[in-house]
Amino acid sequence: xxxxxxxxxxxxxxxxxxxxxxxxxxxxxxxxxxxxxxxxxxxxxxxxxxxxxxxxxxxxxxxxxxxxxxxxxxxxxxxxxxxxxxxxxxxxxxxxxxxxxxxxxxxxxxxxxxxxxxxxxxxxxxxxxxxxxxxxxxxxxxxxxxxxxxxxxxxxxxxxxxxxxxxxxxxxxxxxxxxxxxxxxxxxxxxxxxxxxxxxxxxxxxxxxxxxxxxxxxxxxxxxxxxxxxxxxxxxxxxxxxxxxxxxxxxxxxxxxxxxxxxxxxxxxxxxxxxxxxxxxxxxxxxxxxxxxxxxxxxxxxxxxxxxxxxxxxxxxxxxxxxxxxxxxxxxxxxxxxxxxxxxxxxxxxxxxxxxxxxxxxxxxxxxxxxxxxxxxxxxxxxxxxxxxxxxxxxxxxxxxxxxxxxxxxxxxxxxxxxxxxxxxxxxxxxxxxxxxxxxxxxxxxxxxxxxxxxxxxxxxxxxxxxxxxxxxxxxxxxxxxxxxx
Ligand code: GLU
Numbered sequence: 158x159x160x161x162x163x164x165x166x167x168x169x170x171x172x173x174x175x176x177x178x179x180x181x182x183x184x185x186x187x188x189x190x191x192x193x194x195x196x197x198x199x200x201x202x203x204x205x206x207x208x209x210x211x212x213x214x215x216x217x218x219x220x221x222x223x224x225x226x227x228x229x230x231x232x233x234x235x236x237x238x239x240x241x242x243x244x245x246x247x248x249x250x251x252x253x254x255x256x257x258x259x260x261x262x263x264x265x266x267x268x269x270x271x272x273x274x275x276x277x278x279x280x281x282x283x284x285x286x287x288x289x290x291x292x293x294x295x296x297x298x299x300x301x302x303x304x305x306x307x308x309x310x311x312x313x314x315x316x317x318x319x320x321x322x323x324x325x326x327x328x329x330x331x332x333x334x335x336x337x338x339x340x341x342x343x344x345x346x347x348x349x350x351x352x353x354x355x356x357x358x359x360x361x362x363x364x365x366x367x368x369x370x371x372x373x374x375x376x377x378x379x380x381x382x383x384x385x386x387x388x389x390x391x392x393x394x395x396x397x398x399x400x401x402x403x404x405x406x407x408x409x410x411x412x413x414x415x416x417x418x419x420x421x422x423x424x425x426x427x428x429x430x431x432x433x434x435x436x437x438x439x440x441x442x443x444x445x446x447x448x449x450x451x452x453x454x455x456x457x458x459x460x461x462x463x464x465x466x467x468x469x470x471x472x473x474x475x476x477x478x479x480x481x482x483x484x485x486x487x488x489x490x491x492x493x494x495x496x497x498x499x500x501x502x503x504x505x506x507x508x509x510x511x512x513x514x515x516x517x518x519x520x521x522x523x524x525x526x527x528x529x530x531x532x533x534x535x536x537x538x539x540x541x542x543x544x545x546x547x548x549x550x551x552x553x554x555x556x557x558x559x560x561x562x563x564x565x566x567x568x569x570x571x572x573x574x575x576x577x578x579x580x581x582x583x584x585x586x587x588x589x590x591x592x593x594x595x596x597x598x599x600x601x602x603x604x605x606x607x608x609x610x611x612x613x614x615x616x617x618x619x620x621x622x623x624x625x626x627x628x629x630x631x632x633x634x635x636x637x638x639x640x641x642x643x
Pocket of ligand 1: 164165166167199297364377378382
């Protein structure tokens, strides 16, 4: 059997990270089995769906490299087919026209609520209370239409909805890849509306028809859809279609254990891009957020493709942990090739300063060391600041102290020594500083601070020798001269 999976977002907002994770799982499951990963945009709710949201979802998926194997489909384009299936279910005796009006349905609910309220009144006998509650429960129970057994229309031109005739009795069982086997009583299911009074198909019908028509073999989605499965299975059965495998993954929770919401931080996938996370880090992090394989923490997409399986999906909700995401991102920034990391970093640096050729060549020398710094591209760009900024106008107390009194003599001596050296490579600079310390019986703790303060003004930076080597002679001398008397 060729595996076909799908991601079926509703274009009513951004691609949030929960959706991205669902897409990732589906893409990996298909890849693992050399199957097909499809994307279906569920845009049937015209009032809430927007073209921009659909674009944002595609952009988010594109950023993560989760592009589907075929062009995306749009659910609204299949409406005719949905209607056709509903009519076929009528033919098969599995669905029927229901003439109950919205007003009648509302009146039924209101009557149920009224009975329930009546049952709470003081002074009722237990029997009276029980019988009122029984009436209330019958009125509030999942709706079984009086037309389900083929009663005639009230008038020939009466408007109708098309409803699925809910299974009469017994249980509906979902055999879920994550949740296991879970059943409910069929009486918990109403006669589900398939076509509204205006003839438009409902979401529940559209999902099943599309999944079937697209040949979807595995429906892997968030467990907010778990209960829908009980309503979707009878549609498959009515059409005599084979059921797909279902797997419902628990939603992502915040650090506090509550379901993820905006207050837990930025949730749009693209916001993470803008915060300076790498797509491969995002994938690796989202993968482990709800799935595990042994105790391996970090997977490349290739590694994940080798081993991803439904049995590794966790039953318990995972908690979003931004610190861990930072660690994973740091890992992938270190692992990225120089060219790629530089290409990702330069736009971030360009937000802080003009990127000159000189700066770019400093970055070429420094990046192999500086890529160890920071957990996002933004932090890494900040860690590079000393490459273009001597911070001379912004010295902190410690730097000011290091550039005062007789410490300036040390600075001036070192300037001369550096200026006279043919090479300012890392080793040459180390040798200059060491021999200066030895000749003046000074320690590195005495010699280093004025030089560091002049060069980087208290900004975080690695060892002095590499800093000098990366900045280059002209820049080093210019930075020192700013602090020496003319
Ligand atoms: N369109 C639904 C959503 O965005 C998903 C439906 C499904 O996966 O079956 O929540």
